[in-house]
Amino acid sequence: MITRSSALLQRPDSPSVDVTPLTLPSAWQTQLSRAIRDPRELCRRLGLDDAWLAGAERGHALFGIRVPEAFLARMRHDDPSDPLLRQVLPLAAEGESVPGYVTDPLAEAEHTPGPGLIHKYNGRVLLIASPACAVNCRYCFRRHFPYADNSPSRAQWERSLETLRNDPSIHEAILSGGDPLAASDRQLAWLVERLEAIPHLKRLRIHTRLPVVIPDRVDDALLGWLGATRLQKVVVLHINHAQEIDDAVFNACARLKQAGVTLLNQSVLLRGVNDSVEALAELSERLFEAGILPYYLHVLDPVTGAAHFDVPDEEARELVAGLREVLPGFLLPRLVREIPGEASKRPL
Known part of the structure; x- marks a missing residue:
């Protein structure tokens, strides 16, 4: 965790004061906060055909999308069959009712x-x-x-x-x-x-x-x-x-x-x-x-x-x-x- 020292929080001409150090987000926390959460943005960044967007938005409404930039960087551009993209791309099929599929499959x-x-x-x-x-x-x-x-x-x-x-x-x-x-x-x-x-x-x-x-x-x-x-x-x-x-x-x-x-x-x-x-x-x-x-x-x-x-x-x-x-x-x-x-x- 990166912390900013109290000295850096004071003006150079200020008397010494007791300042509680601020805790700054670490690199991973910043990356987590900047993860893609919009299916339109995901499709745009990967150059996917607009035909994928409607289904992605329907799936996203059921279970929100989240994809960090570091993971996105390993996906192939303009390839809806990319194995990493397949794991995170919402689909309209997620809204289908399938016998035997339940919300708590492991009870x-x-x-x-x-x-x-x-x-x-x-x-x-x-x-x-x-x-x-x-x-x-x-x-x-x-x-x-x-x-x-x-x-x-x-x-x-x-x-x-x-x-x-x-x-x-x-x-x-x-x-x-x-x-x-x-x-x-x-x-x-x-x-x-x-x-x-x-x-x-x-x-x-x-x-x-x-x-x-x-x-x-x-x-x-x-x-x-x-x-x-x-x-x-x-x-x-x-x-x-x-x-x-x-x-x-x-x-x-x-x-x-x-x-x-x-x-x-x-x-x-x-x-x-x-x-x-x-x-x-x-x-x-x-x-x-x-x-x-x-x-x-x-x-x-x-x-x-x-x-x-x-x-x-x-x-x-x-x-x-x-x-x-x-x-x-x-x-x-x-x-x-x-x-x-x-x-x-x-x-x-």
Whole structure:
């Protein structure tokens, strides 16, 4: 976090006064605030035909668009089939009612012992650390999540921390959102300091897309609190296509690894984005070059508004069978589906 010293806030001829330093937004926060939020602007910047605009505006009305400049820069101009654009471009199809698609596909509301706390699996709990995201992915299974009822605050976190303190079976705290790294480093440092004071906690896991879409998020302030914690640190990145990993992402990942972070990736199998053996193999290779291990390949969660991304299970299995023929085992992500109420993700 950049601060302006009190000396810079005084006139040269003024007597010494007690001035509280102003906290200025860091580079990543500035980029986040300047993300594209207008479908017309997105279409204009990428040179898309006007025919795409009407559908984009209809989809945007259902789930707002947000695309950071750093992510936009990796998209191909005048190419509506670009795999990065496909993940963020709203479509009219999002308004269609499709049987089996619901607003809470993982039934998370049934596993919420308190606001901002989700406890589905043995030994670990998930805390909503921020309702905000740096990029609004059109396939997001939480696109309808009631963030207004689960907006994090210190008072809410204190209640969640008390739940963790009283349950010695919990060994891992998972920060999620939204995107947990959309919270300020000051907030996150406060939370992690209290998590590591719980003696039976062993691991801190962070699920995030921010180091990918705004690599500048991995700055000295973040690495300060993350590197200092006694907890074992795991960052699970969300990357769906090799094109997402540029030099800035490489550098961000290198800095995380230097801080003692284990880097994993989970992808979603998406029609028109990564639904080929070639795309998935290239993704695994690129991930490993960046020091990230492929972890999960999720089939699409059936969330309302995302049916056009669906890849049938049998086709998904065939793709993974093809991957086995071209990749070593350690680069092969596990194909899984999350089933509400089950004790773990189900392998396919």
